[in-house]
Amino acid sequence: MNVAWWCSSTPGQIWTWRYTPFLGVWVVAGSCVGGYLLAHRRAGRAVDPKLARRFVLGVLALFVVSEWPIGQLGVGYLATVGIARYIVYTFVAAPLLLAGLPEWLVTRWFPPGTGRRRVLAAVTSWPIALLVFNAVLFGTHLPITVDTLKVTQLGSFGVDVLHLGAALIWWWPAMQKVPAENAIEEPLRAFYLFASSVLMFVPAAFLTFSPLPLYGLYELAPPLWLGFDPTSDQQAAGITMNVGGGLVLWFIIAALFLRWASEREAEDTAARRTRDATTLERIRALEAAEATGTAPAAPGPEERDGERL
DSSP: OOOBSSOOOOTTOOOOOOOOOBHHHHHHHHHHHHHHHHHHHHHTOOOOHHHHHHHHHHHHHHHHHHSTTHHHHHHHTOHHHHHHHHHHIIIIIHHHHHHTOOHHHHHHHSOTTSHHHHHHHHHTSHHHHHHHHHHHHHHHTSHHHHHHHTTSHHHHHHHHHHHHHHHHHHHHHHHSOTTSTTOOOTTHHHHHHHHHHHHTHHHHHHHHHOSSOSOHHHHSSOOOTTOOOHHHHHHHHHHIIIIIHHHHHHHHHHHHHHHHHHHHHHHHHHHHHHHHHHHHHHHHHHHHHHHHTOOOOOOOHHHHHHHHO
């Protein structure tokens, strides 16, 4: 049985269904889950099952698309699978990992006032995060980048780290709740995510409409049983990025918007109940004053605030 550190392209090697474990994938996944649990233990905190479930699902998504066979197919044989891996890294694993982090753990890793916190604040401000995300998107899908880095295990590992790191930076401001640092909310958040979905169309268009293969890595790969020629595979990859990635992103935009609308509705309902309670209290006070023949007391600051609500 062959064993490797990370999935990479092996020019000229015919695909077989012989299992090839990638030790690096197992180490990274185990370190993420183990580090998460260890951080809770050292802090003396109980693990929140809901948050832990999200975090583990994010790690599992990374593991599935990085381990054999998907990892090997995506890096060395099919551009379509390679783009699908990118979509999972960016739109599935990254938001799940962030959604699984408790606030106290982020504060523990990035204490306020420290250099680490200042760096985090700088790179996760939404204009910088948007720039970083799209720079990595364009840069890692250039033919020279793919053909140079994905032929080695270290280079392929570096590309995956860039994809995940840029996705975490990009999702950070969109998933923080106001008044957290660098948090953005509707309608700016919808525009922020929408802008990336539009920009993603550019590399997808190059893949879809190019008459010739752009990547020598996939063009020279031994053909598989699917009957895809390199051009058809590349066109399918572009469609996958544009349609598949766009649908996933729009689903997330809709879910975040509905959550925001639900929170606003709950706030409005609470304010209305407070206003109604204040009005009823004043009516009772007036009725009591009429019954006793005394003047009603002037409304206090809280009551006046309730009326203004």
